[in-house]
Amino acid sequence: MAEAYKGVMAYSEDKENLLELLSKGREIADQLQAEVSAVLLGEKVEANVEELAAYGADKVYLVENPNLKGLLAEACAEALHAVVSQAKPEILLMSASKRGKELAPRLAERLGTGCVTECVALNVEEGQLRMKRIVLGGKVTSTHTIGGRPIIATIPPRMFEKKRVEGRKAEAVKVEAEISPSKVEIVEAKPKAVAGVRIEEAPVVVCGGRGLKQKEDFKLLEELAEVLGGQVGCTRPIAADRGWFTEWVGLSGKKVQPALYIAVGISGAIQHVAGIRGSKIVVSINKDPEAPIFADSDYGIVGDLYKVVPALTEALRKALKK
Amino acid sequence: MVDIIVCAKYAWDVAEIKIDPSGKPVLEGVPRRISDIDKNAMEAAVNLKEKHGGTIKALCFGPASAKDGLKELLAMGADEAYVVEDPSGGMLDTAATVEALAAAIQKMGSFDLILCGEATTDGYTGQVGPRLAGKLGIPQVTYARSLSLEDGSVVAERDLEDAYITVKVSMPALVSVTREINVPRIPSLMAILKASKKPMTTWKLEDLGLSKEKLEEVSTLKTVKLEGFAVERKRLIIKEKPVEEAVQELVSNLLKEKVLGV
Amino acid sequence: MAEEKFDVIVVGAGPAGSTAAYMLAKEGLSVLLVERGRQAGAKNMTGGIIYSRIVHEVFPRFWEEAPVERAITSYNIVFLNGRSALTLNFKCPRFADPPYNAFSVLRAKFDQWMAGKAEEAGAMIVTGATVDDLVMEDGKVKGIRSGGDEIFADVVIDAEGAKSLLVEKAGLRGDFNPADVSVGVKEVVELPEEVIDERFAVGKGEGAAFTLIGGLQGVVGGGFLYTNKSSLSLGIVARIDSLMEKKVKVHELIEDYKMHPYISRLIEGGSIVEYSAAILHERGLRQVPKLYTDGFLVTGSAACLLINNLFTLRGMDLAVASGAAAAKAVLRAKQKGDFSASTLSAYESFLRENFVLTDMETFSRVPDLMDNRRVFTVYPELLCLLMESLFSVHPAPTMKAFRRLRELMKGRVGLFEALGDLFKVYRAL
Numbered sequence A: 001m002a003e004a005y006k007g008v009m010a011y012s013e014d015k016e017n018l019l020e021l022l023s024k025g026r027e028i029a030d031q032l033q034a035e036v037s038a039v040l041l042g043e044k045v046e047a048n049v050e051e052l053a054a055y056g057a058d059k060v061y062l063v064e065n066p067n068l069k070g071l072l073a074e075a076c077a078e079a080l081h082a083v084v085s086q087a088k089p090e091i092l093l094m095s096a097s098k099r100g101k102e103l104a105p106r107l108a109e110r111l112g113t114g115c116v117t118e119c120v121a122l123n124v125e126e127g128q129l130r131m132k133r134i135v136l137g138g139k140v141t142s143t144h145t146i147g148g149r150p151i152i153a154t155i156p157p158r159m160f161e162k163k164r165v166e167g168r169k170a171e172a173v174k175v176e177a178e179i180s181p182s183k184v185e186i187v188e189a190k191p192k193a194v195a196g197v198r199i200e201e202a203p204v205v206v207c208g209g210r211g212l213k214q215k216e217d218f219k220l221l222e223e224l225a226e227v228l229g230g231q232v233g234c235t236r237p238i239a240a241d242r243g244w245f246t247e248w249v250g251l252s253g254k255k256v257q258p259a260l261y262i263a264v265g266i267s268g269a270i271q272h273v274a275g276i277r278g279s280k281i282v283v284s285i286n287k288d289p290e291a292p293i294f295a296d297s298d299y300g301i302v303g304d305l306y307k308v309v310p311a312l313t314e315a316l317r318k319a320l321k322k
Numbered sequence B: 001m002v003d004i005i006v007c008a009k010y011a012w013d014v015a016e017i018k019i020d021p022s023g024k025p026v027l028e029g030v031p032r033r034i035s036d037i038d039k040n041a042m043e044a045a046v047n048l049k050e051k052h053g054g055t056i057k058a059l060c061f062g063p064a065s066a067k068d069g070l071k072e073l074l075a076m077g078a079d080e081a082y083v084v085e086d087p088s089g090g091m092l093d094t095a096a097t098v099e100a101l102a103a104a105i106q107k108m109g110s111f112d113l114i115l116c117g118e119a120t121t122d123g124y125t126g127q128v129g130p131r132l133a134g135k136l137g138i139p140q141v142t143y144a145r146s147l148s149l150e151d152g153s154v155v156a157e158r159d160l161e162d163a164y165i166t167v168k169v170s171m172p173a174l175v176s177v178t179r180e181i182n183v184p185r186i187p188s189l190m191a192i193l194k195a196s197k198k199p200m201t202t203w204k205l206e207d208l209g210l211s212k213e214k215l216e217e218v219s220t221l222k223t224v225k226l227e228g229f230a231v232e233r234k235r236l237i238i239k240e241k242p243v244e245e246a247v248q249e250l251v252s253n254l255l256k257e258k259v260l261g262v
Numbered sequence C: 001m002a003e004e005k006f007d008v009i010v011v012g013a014g015p016a017g018s019t020a021a022y023m024l025a026k027e028g029l030s031v032l033l034v035e036r037g038r039q040a041g042a043k044n045m046t047g048g049i050i051y052s053r054i055v056h057e058v059f060p061r062f063w064e065e066a067p068v069e070r071a072i073t074s075y076n077i078v079f080l081n082g083r084s085a086l087t088l089n090f091k092c093p094r095f096a097d098p099p100y101n102a103f104s105v106l107r108a109k110f111d112q113w114m115a116g117k118a119e120e121a122g123a124m125i126v127t128g129a130t131v132d133d134l135v136m137e138d139g140k141v142k143g144i145r146s147g148g149d150e151i152f153a154d155v156v157i158d159a160e161g162a163k164s165l166l167v168e169k170a171g172l173r174g175d176f177n178p179a180d181v182s183v184g185v186k187e188v189v190e191l192p193e194e195v196i197d198e199r200f201a202v203g204k205g206e207g208a209a210f211t212l213i214g215g216l217q218g219v220v221g222g223g224f225l226y227t228n229k230s231s232l233s234l235g236i237v238a239r240i241d242s243l244m245e246k247k248v249k250v251h252e253l254i255e256d257y258k259m260h261p262y263i264s265r266l267i268e269g270g271s272i273v274e275y276s277a278a279i280l281h282e283r284g285l286r287q288v289p290k291l292y293t294d295g296f297l298v299t300g301s302a303a304c305l306l307i308n309n310l311f312t313l314r315g316m317d318l319a320v321a322s323g324a325a326a327a328k329a330v331l332r333a334k335q336k337g338d339f340s341a342s343t344l345s346a347y348e349s350f351l352r353e354n355f356v357l358t359d360m361e362t363f364s365r366v367p368d369l370m371d372n373r374r375v376f377t378v379y380p381e382l383l384c385l386l387m388e389s390l391f392s393v394h395p396a397p398t399m400k401a402f403r404r405l406r407e408l409m410k411g412r413v414g415l416f417e418a419l420g421d422l423f424k425v426y427r428a429l
Ligand SMILES: Cc1cc2nc3c(=O)[nH]c(=O)nc-3n(C[C@H](O)[C@H](O)[C@H](O)COP(=O)(O)OP(=O)(O)OC[C@H]3O[C@@H](n4cnc5c(N)ncnc54)[C@H](O)[C@@H]3O)c2cc1C
Pocket: A208, A209, A210, A211, A212, A234, A235, A236, A237, A238, A248, A249, A250, A251, A252, A253, A254, A264, A265, A266, A267, A268, A269, A270, A271, A272, A275, A285, A286, A287, A288, A291, A303, A304, A305, A306, B036, B037, B119, B120, B121, B179
């Protein structure tokens, strides 16, 4: 039965992410000598088929339905179910955004197949897709295969680069799907002020944790980051509890890999450390000599951040003659 | 009145997991505890019950020892707890977990609301909630950072990357919560004592019309490799030195590492 | 809220508490055992040596099921100075035969096992809850308070360990003086099992214990090193007054220790996986508070039951023995239906019968000996220097040992002083 499924399909509610998934999908499909398709869902969809083709799509499936308004998971799962039933892809790549992470498993359940969320690597070995993800609080990676079809994998935004190749063509296919109206009603949407910079790409990251008493104190970190030409980040409680920022670093947030990572007033819970593993040098400043972050640091200073950080900024300014 | 089922995993205590010299994680002897965010789900359930009345049942698919963990949820305020024994020792995937949970939920009778955590601390897939909702054919609300009941409907504020979205949905429904939704209570001694008298039911798969073979058939995910992260850090920690001196030492080390001004 | 009442409430699931709870539950009493850690052992120092005799009495053949690490067959007393070490080694293969002499244990596991036995016997165990006060009526203990809850019992057994608050609340003791309190730090260093077998020259399942004297920058205290199955427990116990006087911190001492060539060789290649600190009462018998009052008994470290005779540090076996004695006293009180101080006073006689108080009397002079700094500074240094001169061959003519010793003593300690000290050691041990 599995043989009937062929090709790689990509879906994301986010356009940039869709292009990344298509590019990665193209790479996998080339190894499997198969086609790549993209899916677009919406109340109304306008497809830039040429652009999708340039990033690797051979086919573009379009589902338009008034019940897809707001792209709620229940409705999207029904739409994708219809597309998958028709196109029978072997692999379905989706976004590991929160919207993607709630949609993929619901769809997988409907299709009776397996799903791997938040893949950090995808490889084809002996004709099989191997998916790697981070588990056990960030201490371990596990690599999986899936026997069911399609294989569903979600991939964090910006995990893989998008690659444009001119001169490719794709065919658009409309799919009719019966979609029931969702029982979930959107009452209000409050957009977050989205940060402009991508902390994932910064050469230096200065991260603050609950050791910082008030939002204004992040100025200290900004000054330090400025001297170093870096970006400021934070831990999950700073963003999600206190709402001082919209994104955080760690297992459930951004994964960073700068040359220099500085943790300020951060205890070093493994879920945070999971996001900084790729850093070349880790420095930490914490007043508690027993803080676990020191075990995950190359250099550390035990002391009060309110004294250490300004002194460090000053010393660096002199050393770097800024 | 609202009848709630809280799904909770008896997860490995990830802080206690060690990596052996060959790079394999050592799971033997690692203690288990109720996955952190599932306690937030429990707290959310108790808050709803305190306001609207009703019942709370805690449900876990896991080892027989999960009873120890569920005691904590009973002490927090669940009325009853159920363990469905996993004969595989945690080797099954989320599809199989959901198969077992759904069968148990069917047997447990009617419900208004199922609460889950956003993800577990050990497996961290975030799949079980949405899959379970899909399997039961009920609407799902994920990443809820607030939760209330208004005229018989669930109102929740979802925390997505780019926006907070408030949604309303009729029951029955499944809601998964974030760890920011509340601070789980620490049960008092009296609550713990009372919990020991609350009913705890253990089911084998056969009691639910399932079998190990059936679950293995559903479970199509295979784990081909587990590798521990081996990041060795230098751990040169400067303590009990005057700030100026400590900072100088750090700067000169960083200069040596050539990570400044790159 | 409906009133909750038990026959007995035991506070603290260390060896003392779990033993008492086990013995009482086994006799059918309703027992509540309250532990503030997430599990029994969660808050306990990571390792130690437990002398088996009394444990075997309470839990026959416990080594067959309890998580013991190694049976100790090699005892070492090590005198250290800055660079060298003199070791007295005693090997006793007989200690590897049942009923054994002592085992190294990791407390996190061992305490959990013991608490499990109490639970199996029918005690109700509540973990993650702290007892913060006693419920008293007319000077009699009637129960405990935890958070806002009050729970009642005929008897409360205090097994809180060295930091006991309830002893004070029951009015059995006042504050401590820093000269009476020591702090202990311990690190667990992981090493493969085979490396330990080889490095310490012990057979499978057997282990070594080291008592370290000297090498602590003149601080009053000592060190120890025990082999577990696949780790070592390395620690220091130092008097708080002496640390204050020398202005050093224990964690600095242990860092220093690890650099000593003798110790660094033993722990080489290991990785430190745990670090913990705790207090101890080493003043012996003099520090023991009144052990009972109406409806209340004090056991284990809470009662300062500890023997440190320079060579061995014993607390766990005394804790088990006192837990057992307390249980016996409560059973007798239950029979009589009288839980007043006069009935409970049987506890003290049981403690005499079963060796706890008698052993503490035997070593009652040791704490004074410890006040004598020379024990920790001058003598280890002297012994090491003497050995160094005995074994090194110089171009100069060699002196006779005793003359050499007199030479080395000059400026360090007078002959009569030294003879006096020797006599004190003789009397204390
Ligand atoms: C499933 C799951 C996923 C998670 N994902 C993430 C994630 O992606 N990212 C993340 O960050 N967390 C995550 N967490 C949360 C994580 O477990 C920790 O709770 C969190 O990282 C702690 O943040 P913190 O270090 O800022 O705060 P704390 O743990 O409170 O630490 C504050 C530190 O500041 C120090 N300090 C205080 N004052 C000063 C001072 N004046 N000078 C110097 N130091 C000072 C303190 O000593 C302390 O060590 C997750 C948790 C779960 C269960």
